[in-house]
Amino acid sequence: MKKEVSKSNVTPWEVSGKINYERLVKDFGVSSMPTNLIAKTKNLHPLLRRGFYFSHRDFDSWVKDAESKKKVSILTGRGPSEKMHVGHLVPFLIAKSLQDKYKCNVYIPFSEDEKYFVKKDLGFEEAKKFTEENISHIIALGFDMKKTFFSRDFNDPELYSNSAKIAKLITYSEVKAIFGLKPENNIGWSFYPAVQAYHILLPQLKKGPHKTLVPVGIDQDPFIRLTRDIATHSSLKLNKPSAIYSKFLSGLRGGSKMSSSSGLETDLIFLTDTQNEVKRKINKYAFSGGKDTLEAHRKHGGNPEIDVSFQYLKAIFETDDKKLSKIEKNYRSGKLTTGELKAYTIEKINFFLKEHQKKLTKARKDAKKIFS
DSSP states (O other), X not given: OOOOOOSOEEEXXXXXXXXXHHHXXXXXXXXXXXXXXXXXXXXXXXXXXXXXXEEEESHHHXXXXXXXXXXXXXXXXXXXXXXXXXXXXXXXXXXXXXXXXXXXXXXXXXXXXXXXXXXXXXXXXXXXXXXXXXXXXXXXXXXXXXXXXXXXXXXXXXXXXXXXXHHTTOOHHHHHHHHOSOOOOSHHHHHHHHHXXXXXXXXXXXXXXXXXXXXXXXXXXXXXXXXXXXXXXXXXXXXXXXXXXXXXXXXXXXXXXXXXXXXXXXXXXXXXXXXXXXXXXXXXXXXXXXXXXXXXXXXXXXXXXXXXXXXXIIIIIOOOHHHHHHHHHHHHHTSSOHHHHHHHHHHHHHHHHHHHHHHHHHHHHHHHHHHO
């Protein structure tokens, strides 16, 4: 059994403890995702229609423009400081699903600078190498490359001039009020909120004022709030960005967020893992919602709400709603055992990764072309 942590901490730099998402809606001042919005997007990725994206800022306004065939865009980025794992897929799967439906542009900046400033053990060249590999994984997801635009902070010629303009609109006291006490250890980190605001406004800076949607974890909302505060300033005259906020995909051991910061590779499933590695990790480390004995499980059933294997199926790997409902029902009743649930989850994850890894060779070539 995993160790319960009662106190939670949710900031752009740390997520820990047991997360109460209803409380976060109140604490962050966001809106819960209404059922009518979920109904409109029922044919989109399961992450959205099954409530993994649980709150928003002006998503209804973005959807209204998208369905009216007005210009809309999506902005989601990546901080490249490590190999990509399945938890990193969450915003990109949603972005691709929305792009497929609404044929809109997607912008994906890579904030090498943030990770370089924040992580003491990350070297300059190392951050650049992670960017190149991470981009390959995102391309392999199947984005429309005619409507998908990548940028990387260390190579973006427009980043500093635009970030400087934005920085002049933000006082240090405003940043402190929004972010609270930030564990800064260099001035690069202090300046980064202006760079992130540039990222969020990038689609409008490129294509003029329109509705932009940012799929992001709820921990990143302070950046959204800061950007919304300055977007309509007379020197910018842009629209406030919309956002949808996701829950955190759990680590294998049942922690609040799958993250390499845990220092436990056995808590992560990487996109480059072999089939045997996935099988070993799920069987040995995936936290179970089943009972301690088979007899007790058959009698009382399992709890899918805390079972990591079921949560992975629900979020990403089982797209058929009827199949998922049957799995949940059988697990709750005890008809489906933990071992059987894990075996099915292993099969689904390995199928996804096998197809993904097939596409990586071409994706790596495409990534080199983008920045050549």
